[in-house]
C-alpha cells in the first residue's frame with residue numbers, strides 16, 4: 001500500500017467521492033485478519049461484512065464492487081453473484097481456486113484474482129516440515145520426550161533418512177518447484193510428474209527428472225509430495241491402486257487439497273502397511289470428524305491447512321488482494337488476474 005500511495009494510486013481510486021463498497025467475508029472468517037489490515041482497507045473501501053450484507057441486502061447490493069474471500073468460504077454461488085450487479089472483482093486469498101466456478105464468474109464479466117506469490121514459499125516450507133516430521137517421527141518422539149516411557153525408548157525406534165532419499169513431486173507448479181529447490185539442500189533425488197514438462201533449464205537447476213507416468217514416480221519414490229491443484233483431472237488421483245504402487249516404507253505428503261486422495265483407501269493403506277506414513281496439511285473434510293481414524297493412527301502427521309499461515313504471507317496476501325481490487329476498480333491491469341485456460 002505504501003508503494004501505491006507513493007504513485008498516487010490511492011488518490012485516483014478515492015476521487016469519486018463515495019468509497020466503493022467491498023463485501024468482506026474474511027474479516028468474519030475463521031482465518032481472521034488483523035486490525036491493521038482492516039484499517040488499511042478502510043482507507044480505500046467502505047467495508048461491508050457478510051453479516052451486515054445479509055441484514056441489509058437492499059442497502060448494499062447495488063454498491064458492492066468487490067469481494068474478498070478467504071479460506072474458500074462462504075461459497076460464491078449463483079445466488080450471491082446475481083444479487084451483486086455492480087460486482088467487478090473477486091479477490092481470493094490463496095492460490096487454489098477449486099471453490100470458485102470460474103466459467104460462471106467470468107461469464108458475468110467479473111474478474112478473479114488470487115495471491116500465488118504470497119503463498120508458495122510458506123507452503124513449500126510446510127511441505128518440507130511435514131516430510132521431515134513424518135520421516136523422523138517427530139510427533140511420536142515429542143510425545144515420548146514429554147511423557148517418557150522407558151520401554152518405548154528401544155533401539156528399534158527409528159525413522160527414515162531424508163538425505164539422498166528419492167522425492168516424487170506430483171504437481172510441479174510454483175509450490176512444487178520451490179519444494180524441489182529446498183530438497184536439493186538435502187541432496188534428494190527428485191522426480192516429478194506434471195501436466196506439462198518444465199523447461200530443461202528449470203529441471204537442471206534442481207536436478208529433477210520428469211516422469212511422464214505417475215505410476216513410475218510412485219514406484220520409485222521414498223516420499224511422494226502432492227502439490228497439484230485440485231481439478232477434475234486430479235480429483236482422486238491417489239487411490240487404492242496408486243497407493244499399492246508405492247513402497248511399503250513410502251511417506252505420502254499432501255499440501256494441496258484433501259480431495260486429491262481417496263481418503264478411505266489411504267486409511268486402509270496406513271493401517272495395513274501398504275505405505276509407511278502420511279503427513280497431511282489437507283483432508284476432506286476439514287477439520288476431520290473427531291472419531292476419524294486418521295486422528296488416531298501413529299503413522300499420521302496432521303496439520304490444519306496452514307500452508308500460508310505465516311505473519312509474512314498473510315500480510316502479503318491481503319496486500320496483493322487489495323492491490324488487485326484497487327487496480328480493477330481503477331481500470332488498470334490487475335496484478336494477479338486469473339485467466340481461464
Ligand SMILES: O=CC(=O)O
Pocket residue numbers: 093094095096097119307308
Ligand atoms: O489452500 C491454500 C491456497 O489455496 O492457497
